[in-house]
Amino acid sequence: MAAAVVAVVGGGQLARMMAPAATALGVRLRVLVEDAESSAAQVVVDAPVGAANDPAAVDALVEGAQVLTFEHEHVPNALVEKLIARGVAVHPGPDALVHAQDKRVMRERLGALGVPCPRWAPIATAADLDSFLGQNGGSAVVKTVRGGYDGKGVRVVRSSSEAADWIAAAQTGAGVPVIAEEMVPFSRELAVLVARTPSGEVRTWPVVESVQEDGVCAEVIAPAPGLHPETARAAQDLAVRVAEGLGVTGVLAVELFEVPGATPDEPSRVLVNELAMRPHNSGHWTIDGAVTSQFEQHLRAVLDLPLGDTSPRAPWTVMVNVLGSTLDELTDGLAPVARLDPAVKVHLYGKAVRPGRKLGHVNVSGDDLADLRARARAAAALLRGDSQDQKEI
Numbered sequence: 001m002a003a004a005v006v007a008v009v010g011g012g013q014l015a016r017m018m019a020p021a022a023t024a025l026g027v028r029l030r031v032l033v034e035d036a037e038s039s040a041a042q043v044v045v046d047a048p049v050g051a052a053n054d055p056a057a058v059d060a061l062v063e064g065a066q067v068l069t070f071e072h073e074h075v076p077n078a079l080v081e082k083l084i085a086r087g088v089a090v091h092p093g094p095d096a097l098v099h100a101q102d103k104r105v106m107r108e109r110l111g112a113l114g115v116p117c118p119r120w121a122p123i124a125t126a127a128d129l130d131s132f133l134g135q136n137g138g139s140a141v142v143k144t145v146r147g148g149y150d151g152k153g154v155r156v157v158r159s160s161s162e163a164a165d166w167i168a169a170a171q172t173g174a175g176v177p178v179i180a181e182e183m184v185p186f187s188r189e190l191a192v193l194v195a196r197t198p199s200g201e202v203r204t205w206p207v208v209e210s211v212q213e214d215g216v217c218a219e220v221i222a223p224a225p226g227l228h229p230e231t232a233r234a235a236q237d238l239a240v241r242v243a244e245g246l247g248v249t250g251v252l253a254v255e256l257f258e259v260p261g262a263t264p265d266e267p268s269r270v271l272v273n274e275l276a277m278r279p280h281n282s283g284h285w286t287i288d289g290a291v292t293s294q295f296e297q298h299l300r301a302v303l304d305l306p307l308g309d310t311s312p313r314a315p316w317t318v319m320v321n322v323l324g325s326t327l328d329e330l331t332d333g334l335a336p337v338a339r340l341d342p343a344v345k346v347h348l349y350g351k352a353v354r355p356g357r358k359l360g361h362v363n364v365s366g367d368d369l370a371d372l373r374a375r376a377r378a379a380a381a382l383l384r385g386d387s388q389d390q391k392e393i
Helices: 013-025 055-062 077-085 094-101 103-112 126-135 160-172 229-246 294-302 330-340 369-384 387-392
Strands: 005-009 028-032 067-070 120-123 140-144 154-157 178-182 188-196 202-204 208-213 216-222 250-259 269-276 316-323 345-348 358-366
Touching (some): 005 013, 013 294, 028 055, 055 067, 055 077, 067 294, 094 103, 103 178, 120 126, 126 160, 160 178, 216 369, 229 250, 229 269, 250 294, 316 369, 330 345, 330 369, 345 369, 358 369
Parallel strands (some): 005 067
Antiparallel strands (some): 120 178, 140 154, 188 202, 188 250
């Protein structure tokens, strides 16, 4: 039998990390990449160059493919709807994908589903924002409804003047609308990954703790340490409710705020912060730390295959991102990392070095969480070229 073809829009590291899973499953990837040197183009043979909003490029991409999926949400829904009308299988579909594309649509729909979220309001004028600030302790998080990620399109404000440019741009049509959300008194950020097939099978991975630096995920601990069992169950149940309520197919990442209970013994509450309908940074630990990685599971899900076991392979797995580097090439750090710790798993994305850019990540699994965190951070430091950290090792 001919290999199934999965068409993927987007040539970044998420598409790149689908390649080993596709090879193992006997699946052929065809990836629409932004340029011939993009992360995925370096490892995927069938990688035509084109834009995600180019109908001709996407038409050629899906020719002969069993399914179309995405490694980012920046795809025009009108284009996807035309493909579906022609009989192309698309997972996740546009009715689900819009909730990861537009934060106002997401908040409205989650509210209708009864999903706990931060208090929020649409903001059309400075007066709207001043009113929201007055009702929510004098500070708020203002977000553009489209285009924001990794800390972009997000501002913490204490006055409407601090978002005046965004509000004015939205009013004139030069920018996108904004919403305001309350400043949640959370203790930490959590995430749950869930996979759902078109047939309705659903599986979740353990709840993880996500450590952010400047709005970017820096570290993930799986499972989240010290999490009350009732809170863990509630978070996983919530992720399933969101996936089923929005009709998501493929992998869905549900990013959460944990709000402590009144006493240390009381379960925490969780509030939904963001959604991503694709493999996600909070799930990179699964490549080495789970029986089935998020990338294999995403391919299984969009092809409507039975889903894989999501059990962890070790009591703990720690993932640390490599955010920027002083090395000319990250591969210069491979030998030092291997000498330091042969058990560390290194994943590099083939990207040119740029300050703060996600260039790769490391995973390490085992029994001693404190030791694993120290080892993962030390390995990531070597890949960043941090001389001070190297001296301390």
